[in-house]
Amino acid sequence: MSRSHLGSPKDEKPSKFRWVVVGMIFLVYTIAAADRANIGVALPFIRKEFEMSNTEAGALISLFLLAYALAQLPSGFASSRFGVRKILPAAMIATSVFTGLIGTIHSIVALKLYRVGLGIAEGPLPIGMTTTINNWFPAKEKGTATGIFLSAVKFGPVIVPPICAVIIAVWGWREIFYFFAIPGIILAFAWYWLVTDHPNQSRFVNKAELDYITADSSQPRTETQAPTRPARNFKTLDRFIRARRVPELDTNRKIFTSWNIWGCALGYCFQLGISSVLLAWIPTYLITVKNYSLVNMGLVSAAPWVGAVIGNVLGGFLSDRVLRKRRKPGMMLSALATAGMMYLLINSPADPLQYGLLLLLTGVLLSVGYSSYMVYPMALASKSKFPISSAVVNMGGQLGGAATPFITGLLLDSLGWNYVFMFMAISSLFSFVILLTIAEPLGLEEPQSTTSAN
Template sequence: MKWKFRWVIVGLIFLIGALNYADRAAFSVAAPMISKEFHLDAVQMGLILGSFSIGYALFNFVGGYLADRFGPRKVMAGALAGWSAFVGLTSAGFNFISFYILRLLFGFAEGPIATTSNKMANQWLPARERASAIGLYTSGMLLGGAAAGPIVGLLSLRFGWRTSFVVLTVVGLLLMLLWLKTTTDYPAQHPRVSKEELDEIQQDQGSVQSGNPSDATPNLTLWSIIRRPTILFTAVAFFAYNYNNFFFLTWFPSYLTKARHLSIHDMSFATAIPWLIGAIGLMCGGILSDALYRKTGKLMFSRKVVLAVGLFGAAVCIGVIGSVNTALEAVTLMAVGAFFLYLTAMIYWAIIQDTVPSKYIGSAGGFVHLVSNISGIIAPTVTGILVQRSGNFSSAFFLAGGLAVVGALATVFLIGRRESRA
């Protein structure tokens, strides 16, 4: 089988995603140390953790629009340089306000990554490979989250938590230079893409790329696309997914240290386990969905089955964590829950790829991602309030699981039954 250069592009997006989640998770891993040093209570820490998503959600849409207008290569490079700079500046934080502002700006800079990655995949990959490729490069995010625990934890214990943020900044700037040197917006622009590979990509771009009559109407606008029920309720399901994702990302390390009394060292390694299992689920989700499509010929059905099963499974596991008695039980349930949750992670993007014309992929994906990431503002803040008032995490886990059920029901009953074929 001849080697395909497009998988180099997928590999680079994988590395950027891994660094992206390592950078996000770094603050959560360091949060017990930061909250102790600066005397931050649960509500203040929840607000700091949630401030990231204010900027992030807004720039999901802005980043998608910029990727449509200026190309994903430049937008990704700018985002990578910007968020790496703010990761380093986090080491200069000194009180509640400073950390709040730094995390807000960090979120602004990270906002374009998902929509820009999605735009790049849309332009570089044939339709039959997209879900698998999205699953592969998105799994890098979870592996980055897994690596953040041991790396940040051990660096923090040996050199102080500030050092870990500086190290991540240097890695980010080096990766940005590699991205600019290696990529182009389109495969036709790249000297290392053969004519055979280019023909293979262009001949299987999918109906929304090659002239679906329903998408060719002159009245088609971004507004008409994002008002489609399939797009709106995909955003609802994505919101439920991301609530659980941000709940896990921001508060699970603190849960293990405060409720299960693990040391920083033990917590750093325990938090890596759900990320690793989740990465397996994420890679399996895209492969499973593409396999179902090849087997049945029903594109939307192959997406919805994986989405509904994954969200229901996550709901059961995450919802009951607050009632278990040991750290081992909590980490085990969180790992299984992460497997089911991240089984769905690429499906939201695959639905957008399958149903939205190429011209609007970045903007429509940015809208869906914006809606979903409002949960990133709500989840850390609400969790902090629930923990502060109740003195435990039980209601926070139950709420997260309940929202996953809502997302699963939206998938089954409200995401459009009429398929867009690729």
């Protein structure tokens, strides 16, 4: 137990250090997201130096995401066994190293190898972030905290296009990767110093804050969750989203045989696939199809991710405070709305301001349910097994993210951009249908052994 927890007065105010932790999460993952996003801005210039087709360019993007997806399960097991504090800083340093190495390439083979290395290096980061949120926040704040975390995934691409445009104009595309390699190393040491695996290990957390964080887990979850969600207010919605009590997933076997977990992973697969296409291909689309200048490309490319930051924070707040910890409504709204926005992008305006506003709205709607995919397993799995359940969901999402840039390249080489947008609209509708089949957990079923003992 930390020294700050001993001898604390009963009437002391909570220290609120958990919000410093979520601030660190935001900073670390903003840099990680920037490290993966900068290739999208650099790609048109890399292709001038190294000739490649659209399919080959899409495959290059997919290599990172495939390695990233395959790293999820091993990262989940490693984080569960060794703790986030040991795994995450090392992953951040490795991420920075591979980012810098991309700037040194002299062949496509080297570029592919370093992108694979970057994907493996970043693999432990999302598991570490969600595990930290699960340990450091009470249930009623987890959606908000996760919304802040996932807004970093989108804020990275907000800062990347304009910064990269300036770096390319002044120096060249290689310097992009040298520049973005530096912050991750600094933040790795800051994380190790500031953030512990559990709040009761932190010298910055007083007893009042610790009691607040652990209030939900100090009593049986079957008794604490259901009363906070009066069914009378959401009867129609609860029937539609299949709200019910669910059994706790406290073993690996239960996690790997849970349709709720796999259904969430599949829904995330389609939604993250769309996000991946926008991240990887929008800069190329703006330059080659819309014929935007480098400056306009940098500004308009950032628009969907500005919207996504808004959508993530708004979605986390709505699921926590308005919908009282219901996660499926936001996920389903995003799926339906994104399908509609993809259809609108087929006949999009040429004016940079109008197109930027359309992309901004697309980002908001795509992301309003985004954080719920990461929070959803928290209501199903025990804390000790949560890293595994989170790894399954994130692996599903990243496999979708890995597939879609390559599929986009194939579609562009044979059909054209309209078919790309239709493909994304259909994918989003598939996500909605899958989400209909999973339950909305309102609490945990009473274990049979406990009932018998009582």
